[in-house]
Every structure is written in C-alpha cells, then in structure tokens.
Amino acid sequence: MNSSLKALEDRLSHEMKLFSYPARAWPLKHQAEDGTSMVDVLIVGAGQAGIAAAFGLLREQITNVLLIDRCDPGQEGPWVTWARMRTLRTVKELTGPDNGLPAAAFRSWYEARKGAGAWDELVRIPKEEWMEYLLWLRDYLALPVENNTSVERIEYAGEALRVTLETPRGSRVVVARKVVVATGIDGAGGPNIPAFAHCAPRHLWAHSSEPVDFTALKGKRVAVLGAGASAFDNTATALEAGAREVRHSVRRPRLPEVSALRYLEFAGFFRNFRMLDDARKLRFMRRYFALPTPPPADTLERCRAHANLDLRLSDGWTAMQAAGDGLAITTPNGTFETDFAILGTGFKVDLAKVPYLAPLVPDMLFWRDRFTPGSDRVDTHIANYPYLTPGIQAVGRTPEADRVLRNLHLLNGAGLMSEGPICTGINGMPWGVSALVQAISRDLFQADADVFYEQFAAYDVSDPNEGYKPAAVAR
Structure with a gap:
C-alpha cells in the first residue's frame, strides 16, 4: 500500500x-x-x-x-x-x-x-x-x-x-x-430472451449479459441485436477481437439521439419520486419506459472506427435457426447467415x-x-x-x-x-x-x-459525568 x-x-x-x-x-x-x-x-x-x-x-x-x-x-x-x-x-x-x-x-x-x-x-x-x-x-x-x-x-x-x-x-x-x-x-x-432464440442451438448465441469467448470470434461473422448501450458494447468488443464482420441490427428506423431520461437526474426526483401517489408515478413511468435511450456517443465511435461494421436499421429479427455450422437469421429485409449471435435485448x-x-x-x-x-x-x-x-x-x-x-x-x-x-x-x-x-x-x-421502553424505565446507571464542575473562566 x-x-x-x-x-x-x-x-x-x-x-x-x-x-x-x-x-x-x-x-x-x-x-x-x-x-x-x-x-x-x-x-x-x-x-x-x-x-x-x-x-x-x-x-x-x-x-x-x-x-x-x-x-x-x-x-x-x-x-x-x-x-x-x-x-x-x-x-x-x-x-x-x-x-x-x-x-x-x-x-x-x-x-x-x-x-x-x-x-x-x-x-x-x-x-x-x-x-x-x-x-x-x-x-x-x-x-x-x-x-x-x-x-x-x-x-x-x-x-x-x-x-x-x-x-x-x-x-x-x-x-x-x-x-x-x-x-x-x-x-x-434475468435476461430478456426473445422467443425465436430458443429455436437455435444454444452454443451459437448468447445474451449480452452472459460470458462470451470473444477470442474465438476472431475471423468469424457475428450478428448483434439491440439499440441499447450494451448491444453496441458487444459489437465494439467483437470488432476489436478481430471478428471478420459484425452485422448490428436495430429494430428502430433510426437511432435515438436525445437521452430525455437525463432530465430526471436531480436530487428532488431521486429523493421524492417514491413518495408520489400511484397516478403520478404511472404518468412519469409510462413516459420513462416509452422513451428510447440512445447508445453513448463514445460507444458508437468505438464501433464506427471499424470498416467491417454493418449497421442495419429497421432490421429486427423474427427467426433464428441452425444453418450448417452457423445460424440463419430472418428479418423483414430477408435472411442472412452468421457464425454467432449476441442478443442485446435487455432484462x-x-x-x-x-x-x-x-x-x-x-x-x-x-x-x-x-x-x-x-x-x-x-x-x-x-x-x-x-x-x-x-x-x-x-x-x-x-x-x-x-x-x-x-x-x-x-x-x-x-x-x-x-x-x-x-x-x-x-x-x-x-x-x-x-x-x-x-x-x-x-x-x-x-x-x-x-422493550426499549422497559429498559429505559429500569435504567439506573449513574451518569459518569455526575459531579463534574467546569473550570472557572478567566475574566
């Protein structure tokens, strides 16, 4: 030390x-x-x-x-x-x-x-x-x-x-x-796992909160689903580990840019929201859950530093199943194949x-x-x-x-x-x-x-300061 x-x-x-x-x-x-x-x-x-x-x-x-x-x-x-x-x-x-x-x-x-x-x-x-x-x-x-x-x-x-x-x-x-x-x-x-994932071999996909051997993804095709920060963190990590390409799919037609939830970061809200009546809690939280949260700017820059990032918007997944040694993933835009999938789908x-x-x-x-x-x-x-x-x-x-x-x-x-x-x-x-x-x-x-009252009523210990006299004050 x-x-x-x-x-x-x-x-x-x-x-x-x-x-x-x-x-x-x-x-x-x-x-x-x-x-x-x-x-x-x-x-x-x-x-x-x-x-x-x-x-x-x-x-x-x-x-x-x-x-x-x-x-x-x-x-x-x-x-x-x-x-x-x-x-x-x-x-x-x-x-x-x-x-x-x-x-x-x-x-x-x-x-x-x-x-x-x-x-x-x-x-x-x-x-x-x-x-x-x-x-x-x-x-x-x-x-x-x-x-x-x-x-x-x-x-x-x-x-x-x-x-x-x-x-x-x-x-x-x-x-x-x-x-x-x-x-x-x-x-x-626990993790929010879309129903379609259960149709795919378990060793070919992981939720973003699970262990992933990124070194094993070097030279491989990787697919990531999700618009949140964690999804993009996994994309960046796969790219930095040497993945051949990462197709990052987002269901939304565009990435959100404003994090309105930052507005709520003040002492009054943190301390007092829990004391609100149910109706006002519902009003706040309905908006809270409806708002998209953008991925951090530095996380996006970390991903975009790699030329082999393939970012797809309006590309939500609807099916995922085995295809040879990898996966076939279906989206509204067609089907593509990948070697491994990561689900950044929250909790x-x-x-x-x-x-x-x-x-x-x-x-x-x-x-x-x-x-x-x-x-x-x-x-x-x-x-x-x-x-x-x-x-x-x-x-x-x-x-x-x-x-x-x-x-x-x-x-x-x-x-x-x-x-x-x-x-x-x-x-x-x-x-x-x-x-x-x-x-x-x-x-x-x-x-x-x-019990505290009973102990208080029975208390008879002499005050250790009893008889103490302060020193005279010089004038």
Missing part, C-alpha cells in the same frame, strides 16, 4: 470517528424458533449496491449484517465480467458507496493512488478501477461477505425470513429479520423467474393490482413490477403476508417502477441507500420499542 492510500485510510478512520456518535449498536438480539441467533439484515449481492447498503447500515449502528454473493471474490457485479464498455457511463463526480464520507469517495481513492492532476485529466471512470475501488472500500470496512454462496429459497419464519443458502460447504440456513435483494438490473427476472422483470423469490410471489402485490393495464407494450411491462413501499419493501396481499413481506427489500431492477431510478445504477444510489437504511432502522426500532 502506498503512503497516500494509507493516509487516506487514516483520514477515513478519523471521519468515521467524527460521525460515530452515538456509537452503540442498538438492535436487540433475536433468536429463531430453533434457538439460533438471527441476522438483523441479510444482503443478497455484494456488488456496489450491497456494499453501499451495508456501509449505510453500519453508520446507523446496525452491525449484525451478512452479505452473500454467488460469484468468486472480486467478480461481484458486472464490471469485470459482462460489462463490455470501457468506462462507466456516468460523470466522474458521482457518489454513492461513500455514504457521505469524503474520504470514502471514489475521487479521494483515485487521487490517493494517482494524484490530483490525474483526476483533473480523467474524463470517465474506467470500469476496472471502479471495481478496484469497491473492493478497497469493502476490505477497509471489513464487511462480512460470503462468496460462492447463493440463495436456494426464502420461506416465512414467523415475521422473519428463513433463507436457505447453498455454500461451498453445503446448505445452511440463516434466519434474518430483514432481507435486502441487491442484485442489480439483472436480478429481478425482464418477472419475480416468478427468480427461483428463491418465486414461492413468495403469490402473496405479493404487483402494479397490475393497482391499475388497469392497457394492451400496449409499456403497460404490459409496468404490470409485472412488484408494488413497493417508499422503504423499498414488498407489500403483501393480506395483512398476514404483509407483516412478513415488509421485511423483504428489493434494491434491484424490481424497484424502478415504485421508487424511480434509485435501486439500480450509481446515479441515484445515495438516495436509494438512504431510503433503505431509514426504513430498516425504523422497522427494527418499532419492533422492539416496548
């Missing part, structure tokens, strides 16, 4: 002490029905959202927290796996995982390693450096992370949640007062497709229960979102179910409709973590408020 980074960690330690009052870890210890200790908060996912949430809880003196992640250490989230952009898409000044402490901010970490001059020259944050920063913060905070661990199922345990985990050492059960699902944009239902929201959440779905309230959906694509999409409280909590269909499901917090793609863009991505992270921590703190306190 260089001396500047050590100095930064010393500064962060000082800041944490400055803001540590009151420093008592206050939630009461609870036991499960079998006598084992409960975890106050189990966080599923140890990527950026999980780390930020755990840090926020620690600052609230909620310390009985466990994070799990299905990936190897250092592989959490998309940054060094399936994110194929070169840099983050957001401005470098973003905050979030730091929970408001300057020494924990990315800029402080970056400058400690490379100097203030390097920060001034930086345009966008390289994704690998962002991942390195997250790991530094996780290690500094000594967060309790169990890697290579996945959730097998979640069941009711009184008003708590019994979580069966699959670990390298076998299955084990954790009973948690709160479960936070911090699994990103792909954690609410779906369908909690019934998340195995450990599926048993809870019948008891949950969804947006389709709160309005009458139209038959258009946007309303069909909105209808599938779970209906969440402003505390990012699931809502039960009955009072009995609700008493348990309010302890399930969906800090992932499932939260977009109810909370706005504070449950995924980095831009809204400070407000999402704040809302989450506030709700968890409130519920844990309210659950034990009567």
Whole structure:
C-alpha cells in the first residue's frame, strides 16, 4: 500500500470517528424458533449496491449484517465480467458507496493512488478501477461477505425470513429479520430472451449479459441485436477481437439521439419520486419506459472506427435457426447467415423467474393490482413490477403476508417502477441507500420499542459525568 492510500485510510478512520456518535449498536438480539441467533439484515449481492447498503447500515449502528454473493471474490457485479464498455457511463463526480464520507469517495481513492492532476485529466471512470475501488472500500470496512454462496429459497419464519443458502460447504440456513435483494438490473427476472432464440442451438448465441469467448470470434461473422448501450458494447468488443464482420441490427428506423431520461437526474426526483401517489408515478413511468435511450456517443465511435461494421436499421429479427455450422437469421429485409449471435435485448422483470423469490410471489402485490393495464407494450411491462413501499419493501396481499413481506427489500431492477431510478445504477444510489437504511432502522426500532421502553424505565446507571464542575473562566 502506498503512503497516500494509507493516509487516506487514516483520514477515513478519523471521519468515521467524527460521525460515530452515538456509537452503540442498538438492535436487540433475536433468536429463531430453533434457538439460533438471527441476522438483523441479510444482503443478497455484494456488488456496489450491497456494499453501499451495508456501509449505510453500519453508520446507523446496525452491525449484525451478512452479505452473500454467488460469484468468486472480486467478480461481484458486472464490471469485470459482462460489462463490455470501457468506462462507466456516468460523470466522474458521482457518489454513492461513500455514504457521505469524503474520504470514502471514489475521487479521494483515485487521487490517493494517482494524484490530483490525474483526476483533473480523467474524463470517465474506467470500469476496472471502479471495481478496484469497491473492493478497497469493502476490505477497509471489513464487511462480512460470503462468496460462492447463493440463495436456494426464502420461506416465512414467523415475521422473519428463513433463507436457505447453498455454500461451498453445503446448505445452511440463516434466519434474518430483514432481507435486502441487491442484485442489480439483472436480478429481478434475468435476461430478456426473445422467443425465436430458443429455436437455435444454444452454443451459437448468447445474451449480452452472459460470458462470451470473444477470442474465438476472431475471423468469424457475428450478428448483434439491440439499440441499447450494451448491444453496441458487444459489437465494439467483437470488432476489436478481430471478428471478420459484425452485422448490428436495430429494430428502430433510426437511432435515438436525445437521452430525455437525463432530465430526471436531480436530487428532488431521486429523493421524492417514491413518495408520489400511484397516478403520478404511472404518468412519469409510462413516459420513462416509452422513451428510447440512445447508445453513448463514445460507444458508437468505438464501433464506427471499424470498416467491417454493418449497421442495419429497421432490421429486427423474427427467426433464428441452425444453418450448417452457423445460424440463419430472418428479418423483414430477408435472411442472412452468421457464425454467432449476441442478443442485446435487455432484462425482464418477472419475480416468478427468480427461483428463491418465486414461492413468495403469490402473496405479493404487483402494479397490475393497482391499475388497469392497457394492451400496449409499456403497460404490459409496468404490470409485472412488484408494488413497493417508499422503504423499498414488498407489500403483501393480506395483512398476514404483509407483516412478513415488509421485511423483504428489493434494491434491484424490481424497484424502478415504485421508487424511480434509485435501486439500480450509481446515479441515484445515495438516495436509494438512504431510503433503505431509514426504513430498516425504523422497522427494527418499532419492533422492539416496548422493550426499549422497559429498559429505559429500569435504567439506573449513574451518569459518569455526575459531579463534574467546569473550570472557572478567566475574566
């Protein structure tokens, strides 16, 4: 560790002490029905959202927290796996995982390693450096992370949640007062795979969020479908890996140029959208989902730097099947052949497709229960979102179910409709973590408020400052 980074960690330690009052870890210890200790908060996912949430809880003196992640250490989230952009898409000044402490901010970490001059020259944050920063913060905070661990199922345990985990050492059960699902944009239902893809041999295509051996595509024909940033990231990566040609198909007749969603990036929206009534949420989100999002300009330039890019508009795919050793793909403009296809078709929201959440779905309230959906694509999409409280909590269909499901917090793609863009991505992270921590703190306190009162009424410890007299003031 260089001396500047050590100095930064010393500064962060000082800041944490400055803001540590009151420093008592206050939630009461609870036991499960079998006598084992409960975890106050189990966080599923140890990527950026999980780390930020755990840090926020620690600052609230909620310390009985466990994070799990299905990936190897250092592989959490998309940054060094399936994110194929070169840099983050957001401005470098973003905050979030730091929970408001300057020494924990990315800029402080970056400058400690490379100097203030390097920060001034930086345009966008390289994704690998962002991942390195997250790991530094996780290690500094000594967060309790169990890697290579996945959730097998979640069941009711009184008003708590019994979580069966699959670990390298076998299955084990954790009973948690709160479960936070911090699994990103792909954690609410998985990749959106068009029906036609299932007719093609599985080894000849991949979704953009799946592993792709790009070195094996050198000299090959590649086809990519999608108008979003991720689709173009994959096209650029294939071209840079030496693909003979990449046919990039977009269903739209033209690429969008205006990212109207940028308008929503202000503190008032991030903080307060979740408090709006249903009608106004619907009004905002119908427009939100109807608007196309253009691929970033630098991503397009990265693709267009290659002469063997074949960009086709009004070229949506309708069929895909085996043809010799490759694929035949049908579009409104005819059929073409390729060696490998990549589907940049985004993600779906369908909690019934998340195995450990599926048993809870019948008891949950969804947006389709709160309005009458139209038959258009946007309303069909909105209808599938779970209906969440402003505390990012699931809502039960009955009072009995609700008493348990309010302890399930969906800090992932499932939260977009109810909370706005504070449950995924980095831009809204400070407000999402704040809302989450506030709700968890409130519920844990309210659950034990009567016990706190009894302890308060019985308190008889002498004040350690009793009898203290201040020094005389010179005049």
